[in-house]
Amino acid sequence: MLTIEVTKVVYSALAVTADATGASTSGQPAPEELTTAPTTAGAHATAGSATLHVSGKVAEENQHVKKGAFHTLDLEVDRDFTIIKHAGEWDSVARDRVRDMTEVGRGADVGAIICGEGMANICLITNHTTIIRQRIDVQVPRKRKGGTALGADRAQDKYLAQVYAAVVRHFDFDALKVVIIASPGFTKEAVHSYLLSEAVKQGNKAILSARSKFLLLHSPSHHVHSLTQILSSPEITSQLKDTKFAREGIMLDKFNKMLDSDPLRAWYGEAHVLKAAERAAVEKLLISDEIFRLNGLSNDHSGCFLKIAFNHRDVYIRQHLYQGVLFSTPGKPSVMGADCLAVVVSPTHSLANKFVLVHSCVNWDSSPDGPDGPGQAGNLGGVIQTQGRGTFAEFLAIGSEDVVECPAHLLDRGIEGWSEAASFPLGGLTAYRAVFTKAKVMTGQNVFITGIGGGVAVMALQYCVALGANVWVSSSSEGKIARAIALGALGGVNYKDPTWPKTLATLLPKSRPNLDSVIDSGGGQIVNQVTRVLKYGGTVACYGMTQGGDVPIGMGAVLKNLHFAGSTMGSRDEFKKAVAFLAKHKIRPVVHVVLPGLEHVEEGFELMRNGEQFGKIIIAVSKDHVGKL
Numbered sequence: 001m002l003t004i005e006v007t008k009v010v011y012s013a014l015a016v017t018a019d020a021t022g023a024s025t026s027g028q029p030a031p032e033e034l035t036t037a038p039t040t041a042g043a044h045a046t047a048g049s050a051t052l053h054v055s056g057k058v059a060e061e062n063q064h065v066k067k068g069a070f071h072t073l074d075l076e077v078d079r080d081f082t083i084i085k086h087a088g089e090w091d092s093v094a095r096d097r098v099r100d101m102t103e104v105g106r107g108a109d110v111g112a113i114i115c116g117e118g119m120a121n122i123c124l125i126t127n128h129t130t131i132i133r134q135r136i137d138v139q140v141p142r143k144r145k146g147g148t149a150l151g152a153d154r155a156q157d158k159y160l161a162q163v164y165a166a167v168v169r170h171f172d173f174d175a176l177k178v179v180i181i182a183s184p185g186f187t188k189e190a191v192h193s194y195l196l197s198e199a200v201k202q203g204n205k206a207i208l209s210a211r212s213k214f215l216l217l218h219s220p221s222h223h224v225h226s227l228t229q230i231l232s233s234p235e236i237t238s239q240l241k242d243t244k245f246a247r248e249g250i251m252l253d254k255f256n257k258m259l260d261s262d263p264l265r266a267w268y269g270e271a272h273v274l275k276a277a278e279r280a281a282v283e284k285l286l287i288s289d290e291i292f293r294l295n296g297l298s299n300d301h302s303g304c305f306l307k308i309a310f311n312h313r314d315v316y317i318r319q320h321l322y323q324g325v326l327f328s329t330p331g332k333p334s335v336m337g338a339d340c341l342a343v344v345v346s347p348t349h350s351l352a353n354k355f356v357l358v359h360s361c362v363n364w365d366s367s368p369d370g371p372d373g374p375g376q377a378g379n380l381g382g383v384i385q386t387q388g389r390g391t392f393a394e395f396l397a398i399g400s401e402d403v404v405e406c407p408a409h410l411l412d413r414g415i416e417g418w419s420e421a422a423s424f425p426l427g428g429l430t431a432y433r434a435v436f437t438k439a440k441v442m443t444g445q446n447v448f449i450t451g452i453g454g455g456v457a458v459m460a461l462q463y464c465v466a467l468g469a470n471v472w473v474s475s476s477s478e479g480k481i482a483r484a485i486a487l488g489a490l491g492g493v494n495y496k497d498p499t500w501p502k503t504l505a506t507l508l509p510k511s512r513p514n515l516d517s518v519i520d521s522g523g524g525q526i527v528n529q530v531t532r533v534l535k536y537g538g539t540v541a542c543y544g545m546t547q548g549g550d551v552p553i554g555m556g557a558v559l560k561n562l563h564f565a566g567s568t569m570g571s572r573d574e575f576k577k578a579v580a581f582l583a584k585h586k587i588r589p590v591v592h593v594v595l596p597g598l599e600h601v602e603e604g605f606e607l608m609r610n611g612e613q614f615g616k617i618i619i620a621v622s623k624d625h626v627g628k629l
Contacts, residue, residue: 111171112180112230115187116222117142118159122166123224130227133170136162160194167195173210182219182230192216220593220613223603229593324376324384334388338381339616341406341422342396349400355411355418356403357425358396359575362386366573368437379426379569392601392619404576407583415620423589423616424582426569427455430543431519432578433570435463438541439517443468446512448504448530451521452492453480455616456543458590460519461487466585472507474500483614487590505533514538522547527564531556539563590615 054073061067075081108124108131115121118140124131138159141152171179181188192214199207219226276282328334338360344351360380363373371377378385381392389397410417434456435441447464451457452473464471465488473484473492481492491507493500508514514535520526524547527540531554534540540562542551553564570578581587592613595604597620604617 109175109177110180111167111176111178112182112227113163113167113188113191114219114222114224114226114230115163115181115183115191117185117187118155119222120159120163120166120191121222121224122163122170123227124170125227125231130224132224134166136166138162156190160191161198163191164195164198167207168204173206173213176210176213178215179210179213180215180217180230182217182226184219184221187222188216188219221603221607223600225596225600225603226593228596324378326382326384326388328388332388334382335390335393336382337391337393338379338426339422340391340396340425341418344403346400349403351403351405355406355421357406357421357579358391358398359402359404359429359572360391360426361429361569361571361575362399362402364569364571366571368571368574372571377569401572404579407579407586409583409586410588413588417588419591419594419618419620420589422618423455423591424459424579425575427459427616428578428582428589429570429575430456430568431459431463432581433574434519434541434543434567435460436577437570437574438565438567439519439539441467441469441517444470445516446470446472446508446514447517447519448472448474448515448533449489449519450474450495450526451544451546452484452489453477453611453614454521455589457519457521458484458487458615461489462587462589463581464519465489466581466587470509470512472504474504480614501529501533504530508533517541520544523551524548525552527551527557527562528554531560531562534560534562537561537563539565541565541567543567592617594618594620596620 054075056071058065058067058069058071065071108126110125112123112125112130113120114123118138120136121132122134122136124133136159138155140155140159173179181192183191195207195214196211198204217230219230326334340358341355342358344354344356346352358380361371361377362379362385363375363377364371365373376385380386380396380398381390382388406421410421413420435447439447441447441464447469449457449460449464449471450473452461452475457473461471461473461484471489473481473489474495475481475484475492476494476496478494481489481494484492493503493507497503505513515530515533515538516535517539518526518530518534518541520540520542521544523542523545526542526547530540538560542564543566551564553562557564582589592615593607595601595618600619604619607613607617
């Protein structure tokens with residue numbers, strides 16, 4: 001038996017349970033049992049995926065844990081446990097929160113269907129939690145060009161029928177004010193059309209009368225965490241303004257804007273608040289110790305976040321395609337990841353207790369030519385050169401000179417800015433070296449950036465735009481080209497079109513009809529493809545090999561005196577210059593999605609493999625597990 005004096009409880013409200021009829025239910029303690037003092041509640045969940053994370057000090061010593069030690073438990077479904085709460089510790093707010101967390105769907109006024117090809121999550125959203133009522137996963141064969149895959153239509157019909165049945169079972173359309181249908185592609189349109197047509201066939205008046213409540217939105221993925229970005233989108237704020245969770249979100253948004261524009265009006269001491277209340281001068285009162293304050297930062301760093309980011313090298317390492325891969329052993333783990341935003345906890349360091357960005361490359365100090373350290377150069381994350389140290393962790397040992405204070409313009413943006421900061425280090429360094437050290441891009445020059453959408457390419461675009469260069473991009477996605485134009489690119493070409501070099505030539509201005517440089521992520525035939533549009537003495541700076549490891553150079557490139565410059569990572573000096581440039585121009589790195597916790601690492605790899613991202617993929621490590629150096 002283990003007795004813990006609980007200081008924090010986190011409930012993962014992804015409860016998906018089933019009764020005998022197939023309808024979702026939830027294992028829950030009766031709230032009435034939690035009102036007496038001293039109070040004891042026994043809880044036994046019968047099925048599902050909810051988890052209770054309990055942390056605190058051990059109150060009674062046993063053979064496994066010493067008294068006073070800090071301990072954390074995960075109380076999974078089907079595990080009995082007892083909670084004791086003493087007299088005077090319960091109030092109406094606490095009781096209401098228990099009811100909201102245990103009575104599935106209580107107070108929900110938004111329904112959501114987050115879907116993809118053959119997959120769907122049927123959710124209810126309250127002002128406290130997002131509850132997954134049902135998950136649907138049907139294998140739908142992909143149709144091939146010029147024909148159809150065997151059984152594809154039948155599987156699609158089965159999938160849509162299951163979605164319809166789940167919506168009928170779990171959604172109370174009288175209570176719901178909005179029903180969101182979101183997907184990365186066109187699945188949302190198919191689901192919406194099927195729901196309405198099937199409702200007509202079956203005479204389902206509840207769905208038909210609620211057709212105005214349906215809202216079709218783009219989602220970065222079919223996973224539930226995409227709701228965070230969907231619900232924060234300005235385009236739907238007005239349509240959700242009357243829902244419970246949106247009212248709180250709007251208040252927080254106003255508060256954040258006030259922090260930027262008039263911070264002296266944003267917070268007050270207790271005495272000031274009481275005075276204002278006496279005079280009926282308080283419009284909205286927000287009380288929060290977790291969101292807006294970093295309690296005890298100089299001591300235990302509670303309240304901080306560690307953000308870590310993915311790079312394509314992480315995918316290559318898992319495929320054994322990267323130099324010096326170090327495999328984990330029981331005695332010597334190998335941790336992946338090269339990017340992070342963290343807090344220095346070494347008390348004697350000049351940046352102790354401050355947020356920092358990490359230079360992830362070892363044994364490269366200052367030479368513009370290449371690594372100049374005493375040992376073999378390499379990056380953090382799963383390789384021999386850095387002894388398997390990586391950022392997909394909660395703690396990291398790093399050289400004292402390899403940290404730079406995070407720019408204030410990102411920290412001041414709170415959690416969103418922290419994610420942007422975490423996305424920067426390796427991609428920002430790689431882009432800086434390619435753009436400035438290798439291609440020597442200058443104001444007014446013409447620059448072509450290939451493979452826009454990847455973190456390095458997007459960062460290179462932002463550097464060039466901030467510098468005042470003219471930028472064109474390439475991608476296989478018209479959507480990514482459009483997003484690049486929104487960031488300042490002048491146009492783009494689809495590299496799937498074999499005539500793209502000629503198309504690119506038509507986009508260049510007559511006053512300056514040639515490119516000065518190319519920032520390339522693909523390798524392969526790039527030099528021969530751009531020879532005609534590059535100026536005499538122009539440069540191709542290549543930092544990747546997604547199109548092939550061999551880069552042939554034809555005689556045309558030789559006759560034009562072109563420069564081919566390989567570019568990898570960067571020195572510590574270049575990293576400091578890159579951070580300074582970021583701060584000077586107040587550049588905000590582009591984040592594609594933020595995944596909520598290390599347990600979602602596989603989803604990040606899936607997004608990287610699909611190659612549909614624009615910008616970086618971030619993981620937010622729990623604020624109870626602070627990134628520390």
